[in-house]
Structure formats: C-alpha cells, structure tokens
Amino acid sequence: MTQESLPMPFAGGNLDYAEDKRDITSLRRFLNDPKSLTVLMQDGKPAMNEDGTLWMVHPNELKGTNVAEPAPVLLGIQSDVPIFAFSLHTSQKLIPQDSFQEMRFVAGRMKPDELAIAGRARSLFEWHHKHQFCSNCGKKTMSASAGMFSHCGTCQTDHFPRINPVVIMLILNGDKCLLGRSPGWPEGAYSALAGFISPGESMEEACQRETMEEVGINVHSVKYIFSQPWPFPSQLMMGLRCQTEETKIKLNTKELEAAQWFSKDEVQAVFDKQSDAFLRPPKFTIAHQLLRDWLSD
Numbered sequence: 001m002t003q004e005s006l007p008m009p010f011a012g013g014n015l016d017y018a019e020d021k022r023d024i025t026s027l028r029r030f031l032n033d034p035k036s037l038t039v040l041m042q043d044g045k046p047a048m049n050e051d052g053t054l055w056m057v058h059p060n061e062l063k064g065t066n067v068a069e070p071a072p073v074l075l076g077i078q079s080d081v082p083i084f085a086f087s088l089h090t091s092q093k094l095i096p097q098d099s100f101q102e103m104r105f106v107a108g109r110m111k112p113d114e115l116a117i118a119g120r121a122r123s124l125f126e127w128h129h130k131h132q133f134c135s136n137c138g139k140k141t142m143s144a145s146a147g148m149f150s151h152c153g154t155c156q157t158d159h160f161p162r163i164n165p166v167v168i169m170l171i172l173n174g175d176k177c178l179l180g181r182s183p184g185w186p187e188g189a190y191s192a193l194a195g196f197i198s199p200g201e202s203m204e205e206a207c208q209r210e211t212m213e214e215v216g217i218n219v220h221s222v223k224y225i226f227s228q229p230w231p232f233p234s235q236l237m238m239g240l241r242c243q244t245e246e247t248k249i250k251l252n253t254k255e256l257e258a259a260q261w262f263s264k265d266e267v268q269a270v271f272d273k274q275s276d277a278f279l280r281p282p283k284f285t286i287a288h289q290l291l292r293d294w295l296s297d
Ligand SMILES: [Zn+2]
Pocket: 134, 135, 136, 137, 138, 139, 152, 153, 154, 155, 156, 157
C-alpha cells in the first residue's frame, strides 16, 4: 500500500483549505454562493440522511436558527463548492433530532470524502468548545480565519487547534503479530497496541516504551507505515511496525485486559470471515489498515 493510493479513513477529504480566502468579503461571497453547502453538527455528531450520507443544506437555510459559536466555520472548498460546518445548539425545526448520529457508529458506512469532512468538523468544534479562553492571559478568545484558529484580543495571541500524536504499532515476531484488548471493548475484540507520545520522545521511543509498559516486550526496528487523523477528539495516529524476538507476554492489567499472539494465517482467516478467533478492528480504523497492509505483504 502506498501513501498515494491510501484510502485512509478520515483522511482524503480533497478539501482546499482556502487559507487566503478567509477574509470577511470572501466569506460573504461563499455564504451567498448558490453552490455552498454546510455540514450540521450537534455535540460532535453529524446530521445524517437515512442512506448514510451527510445531511447538508445551503447556509442560508440556517437563518433564524440557534447556532453555536464559532460560526461560520469554513472547512474548505471541494471541487469549487464551499463547504461550511455549523454546530446547532438544540433541536431545530430544520432537522429531526434523531438525524444527529454518533460518528463511531456510522463511520463504517459513510462515503470516504464525507467521513473526512465530518471528522474535520468534529475535531474543530471540539477544540473550539474546550478552548474558549486564552491559555496565556485567561481572557475570552474569538474564532479567527473562519474557525481555523482563535485569537485573544487582550494579549494578541493566536491559538491553533491542538493535535495529539499517538503511536499505534503492529508488534511482529516472524509470522506472528501481537494484539491486545482493553477493558470495555466488545467481546472478542483485539487490536494493535497504542499510546500517546510524551514530550521529549520520538515515535520510535514511544513505540518501545508503550510496548514495554503494556506487555513487557522489547521491540526494535521500528518502521513508520502510514498515519490517520482520528477525530475522537483530535489525534494523529502514527501507524508503525516493529520487531521482537521475545514471545513471553507480561500483561499490564491496568492498561490491557488481554494480549495474544496471532499467526498471519489466523489473522487472514478472520479477515476472510472464515474464523472468529477474534473480532477484527473496524474498517475505518488505522489498526484495521495496518493489519490488512501486513496481510498483503
Ligand atoms: Zn490572551
């Protein structure tokens, strides 16, 4: 799998972020462009049609509705169509309340470009919601550049949306792969181990530390494979492979409920739906893509 051909879920929205067209005049023009569309969100949930497509309307249809700050958010321009996002406060006449769907539950059946757009909107609204005050002086901030960052008018500091880097790794020993499960996951579900990168740490070091912490195994030859934006709320998942000669698992039960080695044949059988040895990670996760990439070797 190459990065160019990668259909990584939550990426590939094909949006021009239009960095140089976020002034008031351009925004007014986009808002009045008959082609413009807006995603509707509430509490991080996108409004969906019954067929799994995003419920999008022209921004003018929101006149008179109770929208949350920041508004408007210009997500970008896709094939000459300005794409906005608005977060709605409460139930509106515009749209039935049950149209707002938890993204984790609907991601698997969403179109790739719409999943990327909705994920970008979710991360941006979540960040604005939780960062309404300046971390430098404590005063209220204002959305800037149509939602791309926020600005403190008191101390003149710009604040940019935070993205948290996470390593997620396939731990390989010959033709075996180590997968784990966390408490509370669906019965039988196993996935790649993952953890946040700490300040002062490289991806490689985070991979080695997390693997040691969670399963007591030394790994080496850490290689980057591909990455995924993960909007719950705003991680960058860095997909890795690493190698080990060790097999004995020393489980950290504070982090994991179980961990187990699976052979390539066993994983292949699960992906072919010929085996229920474990429940594979959902298709829209990078863990699924890392396993599929390994199987294709
Ligand atoms: Zn400030």
